[in-house]
Amino acid sequence: MAEKRYEDIVPGQKPLKTMLARAVFWFLGRGFQAAAALDSKVREETAGWPEQFTMVMKIEPRGPVMVMGKRKGEFVYLGSKEVEAHLAVSFKSIDAALKVLLGLSGIDQSFAEHRFSMKGDIIAYGMPLTRCLYRVEAYLFPPFIARRILKKMPEKERGMLRIYLKTLFNL
């Protein structure tokens, strides 16, 4: 009788989704930076954080990663290299992350579904960050998408075009 052989099964990677997530992370980081510069409410929230404050958003187990933080008084996008952070949001899977990043699921919903873990001070950083993200989403997503994922549409201070110009070309 032939002996049954058991081999390792490596589920493999999701290269396209990883690329997409990397691109959307860049866009979200830059969009957040634009909103922090142009929207008074986001500015106010981030003003309360200490200089050198750093936050990481990533997808487990090895990325992509997005880093933002406060440098010289401005809240800015800091690239895609993982660093020590005050607050780290880690999505448990790439598909769950993409649902949030592409506006198919809200932040509240994805928190309720345990789609990510959050390391750090939820009260001091997690909640203000969440409020900022509501506004960033309202700017970056078309209204019909934003309305679906936000409990309440925030009042926007700037047009979408203005935010997009800043996000894409830093104009």
Added chain:
Amino acid sequence: MIPSYYEFLNSVKILSGKLALDNIPHELSSLGAKRPIILTNDILVEIGLVKTAVDALKGSDIVIGAVYGSIPIDSSVKVVNEAAGVYRDKNCDSIIAIGGGSVIDTAKGVSVVITENDDNLMKYAGAEILKKRRAMPFIVIPTTAGTGSEVTMVAVIADPDRNVKMEFLSYNLLPDVAVLDPRMTRSLPARASASTGMDALSHAVEAYTGIQKNPLSDAYAFAAIKLTREYLLRVVENGNDEEARLAMANASLMAGAAFSNSMVGIVHAIGHACGGVAHVAHGDAMTILLPHGMEYNLDAVPGYYSDLLLPLAGPEVYAATPSGERAARSVSAVRELITLLNSRCGLPTRLRDVGVQEKDFERIAKTAINDGAVVMNPRAIALEDVLTVLRKAY
């Protein structure tokens, strides 16, 4: 309604009823432990509750390594580290927490510090980041029927040096065993029984109406509310009513399991803030804020509030109320209960009665919107919304 996705865990073994304490030695040995530390507070030692628990262990091989009784009302990192030091010095191998929310939260903190072998608890703050399995068996004996902390994955612990509270959410914080023995809640005075019972009711109502609700948390919440309706007034009227005591301990536990898996909402967000800013006792804050919080959410999730009329008011009232009026009727059912409790034992009904001043509103509101419970509330909550609720509850 079935959520498109949800998670639920309640891994805690429950010992409920007569001679529950007497089974602790068996539970400890099944978990491979024989030298527990008892974490509690001095008052519970003084009134003999800790002795009741220790006496129940007579005849077993268990040795209590230490009784650490210096846990204050607000759990803090300092106390956690000190208790962990005693645990290590006395070579303990397990934890028995005897007390209310602050004792249990402190015990959860101690379990993390010992498991991670690291005195910097704050490094482990956050949601679902504890990776190591808890290093010791952990048994909880609640002495109030309210917090439900014996079955929750949540702990709130303060860092007094930085004057901040930190939130810890992790399935690894769930104890192994919860022991509900009527001997342990019998001595709770009427007023404290009432206000902790209202805390349990708030957990159940908020768990049932929040965005993380799911069929399992619903079942626990529903059952908890039904028991509260049937037994809360009885424990307030007669503290020695063992059946009622046990029923309320179960209500509290079930409400805890519900909100551990569905979280709470606006009532707790504002209630925690009233505690932090104006030192309002948690149960009192819940009593005062629950009807106002329900009113705030009423139009966002009327169907859920309609459902709640059945456990809140009973089948006769439910059947006699037209479906369109049930949601609002749920709020009045809660108000009626509060009025009764107010007349029986003086439970407060307004924020002004518990030391909140109008000048505190701004600070309370700013604190409330940073509470994680805001995210799980069915309706968005902005600073102005909190101020409106505060004015109504004043």
